[in-house]
Amino acid sequence: MDALVCVEPGRLELAQRPVPEAPRPGWVLVDVAYVGICGTDYHIYEGKHPFLAYPRVMGHEISGRVAAPGDGVALQVGQPVIVNPYLACGHCVACRQDKPNACVAIEVLGVHRDGAMAEQVLVPESNLYPAGDLSLREAATVEFLAIGAHAVRRAQPWAGARALVIGAGPIGLGTALFARIAGLDVTLLDTSAERLAFAREELGFATIDGSADVPAVVAARTDGESFDFVFDATGNAQSMQGAFAYVAHGGTLVLVSVVKDAIAFSDPEFHKREMSVVGSRNATREDFEHVVRSLREGLVPVAKLLTHETTLGGAIADLPRWAATRAGLVKALVKVGG
CATH class of the missing domain: 3.40.50.720 (NAD(P)-binding Rossmann-like Domain)
Structure with missing residues (x-):
């Protein structure tokens, strides 16, 4: 599959990566639709992120569709979803207090492990929320708004x-x-x-x-x-x-x-x-759901926030340009699928 890889600071490549393995029970393979470009992604490209190992596939503001659910997953093939990119251990002191956003061993997609600037990504079902009637472009804004x-x-x-x-x-x-x-x-x-x-x-x-x-x-x-x-x-x-x-x-x-x-x-x-x-660190399911409700109620002028768009291939030139000068830029999306 195609993936945009930050090989090292200042160097992006469109590369072929293996398609993720069939999901194990409780996990879901997602066809990526859109990925928002975050300040973290610019910092990764610029070599300013303190805890990152290269090469890295960036991308943690994600919308997509269920491609293949593992055993025991209730989500259906083709269902549009929003991805919570914070993968928590489920048993540390923070997780036991229902604060997975502050998990001691947290892994963030696109930072601690490869993210969604690729055609597919593998995610636990607990990190997927139905997008419902939101467009997939809108759904890709939920994480940063959360x-x-x-x-x-x-x-x-x-x-x-x-x-x-x-x-x-x-x-x-x-x-x-x-x-x-x-x-x-x-x-x-x-x-x-x-x-x-x-x-x-x-x-x-x-x-x-x-x-x-x-x-x-x-x-x-x-x-x-x-x-x-x-x-x-x-x-x-x-x-x-x-x-x-x-x-x-x-x-x-x-x-x-x-x-x-x-x-x-x-x-x-x-x-x-x-x-x-x-x-304040990251966000939880409660925050994601609040954002989804607010978008549905028209309380967030999301169309005004989405100012730029590119593709995986186009991002090789666009992301460095936007990192250097952000005139007119609020939020950029990478269109991966549909």
Whole structure:
């Protein structure tokens, strides 16, 4: 079968890979339809991912159709499905608490093992959710939107609260959309004028220019009280540290993205606010199902988010170009099957 392989940093090849073996009981062979390109994929291509062995078939934002179900699987051949790419062990301390997204031995498709930038992928049935009447293009957005939905759920927000989302990339936009669905009054902060214009003009969010005097603007926007909920989706240590200052007394900071660096903060400022700091990692079935319901109800303007599309062969040129300059790019899809 055809597969797009990142042979080494900066080098992509369209290669022939063996078709996956017939699925064992409880597993399913999936014909891949669409794969979203994530920031993780760009980092893999650029050699910036800290825990990756090359060569690697990328791709973890996946939609497809059941090709061959293993014994005991209820899904039917041809059924459209959404793939949860987080393969958990099922018995570690996190899994026992129903938190497979934080599994001690987690394997993510396209990162720890080969992913879905290939014609077929083998997945446990427990990681497949029926797409129902969603189009396969829409179904390929569920995973990245679930990251934001999970971050909002982790915050335990209340309707009417003021929320600041820092970072207007795809994950930040997804977080902002699901914060709005949860009833929050959402503002987006970024240093990119293009991203802010998209968030403001296409999605209807209030915005703050990160190159301005942000503390002064935050104070003016919140009557000096700061934001009840702050979500940092930048993947930037300096931004994550700065986010502490924008949280109201009694408020919550959710760190959506992750960095290798140590994060430092002022303990007196942290304590006087009695603020909560929450980590958010991946997503669970509950978040995937919330996203699917929201898409069906028309609460997510998914057509505006899907700005670019390519093929496995076309991605050899397109992915490096998009990694170098993302002007006009929100979310790109790779069309594999149909």
